[in-house]
Amino acid sequence: MTTLSMINAAATRLMGHARHTPLLSSPFLDEMAGRRVLVKPECLQHTGSFKFRGAWSAISALPPEIRSRGVIAFSSGNHAQGVALAARLHGVGAVIVMPSDAPELKIANTRALGAEVVLYDRANQDRDAIGTELAQARGLTLIKPFDEPQVIAGQGTAGLEIAADAAALGVTQADVLVCCGGGGLTAGIALALDAQAPGLRARPVEPEGYDDVARSLASGRIERNATMANGLCDAIVTPSPGEITFPIMRRLCGPGLVVSETEALQAMAQAFLRLKLVAEPGGAVALAAALNRRDDIQGDAVIVVISGGNVDPGVFRRALDTL
């Protein structure tokens, strides 16, 4: 179970390695949202998403003799890049298991970050079996994407930064909207805020059709998405909240918010226009909620986490088309 002391310890391990991202703002966004909007751009984090925090936290927490044998992760996206770079910076090997039909650019990027990419055939091969066999044969440690206490602790360091930086700006009462997939970032931030900024309340934001966390919070038990078909917001889509993350979110988070893909694209366009930031669709859902769910949010200010910016040019063009 992740605790505040684990988050504080992760913050110490991340110091000088992960970026302390700022809180940005624009009078134009304040006007659109009807309240003060503070934006935490985790797209500016190393590898373009918050995932580097959790990866660094988990890898740096391993005993050196275990770490030196290397790590393994299953991912074709932001978690893969975070683990690849964090492993390289620790001087240890990383194996990333990806489907063979993953975008060429993501495969190339992950390799360029120093990882060994192992491809599998989605139709005919069992990813977990391949990973388990590799891990056992080579003594690799699996770095899970969210349901892992040290990963949650790493993501929670973003919450410590929010607590400190919001207080410095005079904001002590606000909803903190967090783009949410499996809940690692949301749960980590919620734990940090609960301890350091009790007037700030984390709230998960998801895309329509993939609102497993919002429904789970409403029903009080883990609900699943009907489909995992790849939507625009694929970076933050998981089948269901985690077994470790959900109880944390249930205890500490406000109700979930849900936005459409069009609203996510429009929010990307506003991030371009008003903040000069590149957000990916899944990374823009929290900003979309701030701009479009005014009556469902409490307080004179709202804090928004942009969770990542790894977006293809073609999708970015679709966002610009909404202007």
Add this chain to the structure above:
Amino acid sequence: MTTLSMINAAATRLMGHARHTPLLSSPFLDEMAGRRVLVKPECLQHTGSFKFRGAWSAISALPPEIRSRGVIAFSSGNHAQGVALAARLHGVGAVIVMPSDAPELKIANTRALGAEVVLYDRANQDRDAIGTELAQARGLTLIKPFDEPQVIAGQGTAGLEIAADAAALGVTQADVLVCCGGGGLTAGIALALDAQAPGLRARPVEPEGYDDVARSLASGRIERNATMANGLCDAIVTPSPGEITFPIMRRLCGPGLVVSETEALQAMAQAFLRLKLVAEPGGAVALAAALNRRDDIQGDAVIVVISGGNVDPGVFRRALDTL
């Protein structure tokens, strides 16, 4: 004449108002540039460019009884927005004189930042006469875009930040590439580095065809551009270096660098892909030089200032097309 103590005083006045922008990096850019690349994203500054620093510095330095009568600026671009927001945050009026054929969006943005926009007919009216008449009638103070000691001092605060942040990253010997128009930012940064980080050397970067500063540094006297026809990099094009900025640059800067518009667009695409930043063409020329003028740059590291990010979606699409 701007001095280090004026820059330090400006930094004190800007504290809590302007953003201290970070130094960002990407292993992919290091690879492309053949050396370590540190990027200072002034596109994340308020109003999307470094101009807010100089505007705040100049307005905050006015005696209160003068300031309260309001300020005036001639600009259709980044300087206008910087002056408009800085004036509004000081609670004083701003008049911005713009050509009537300026883009509608820029006029609307400047008005939305609280300024009174006065339009003039480029063909039949004399901008300076209109401005002088307005300033005299209403007691407004003219805030010049670059050739003004307190404006240079404000831009120089970016140099103080570079000196401190580069040292913290272990970089004490490097060229500092600065997107250069009239030279306010370049001269300000050069002054700050000369005092605080003597191993860091400012170097102006300009677009092809508008390389008045590079030629002036080479010849030792103020040279003019042959044309002011609007290029892609219009945000940083001026007829010639300033009478105040040029002697500073001549004394302290290394040789100028020049890049093509295509290289600027390609650099915007790399800022999108690798840094998740929105840069405007003129704001990307320094990054373009780092990526394309490897042999003209000295040292194991290079520092690059992205000066602004106020770019139309159509131009941004052209940058994405280079990928």
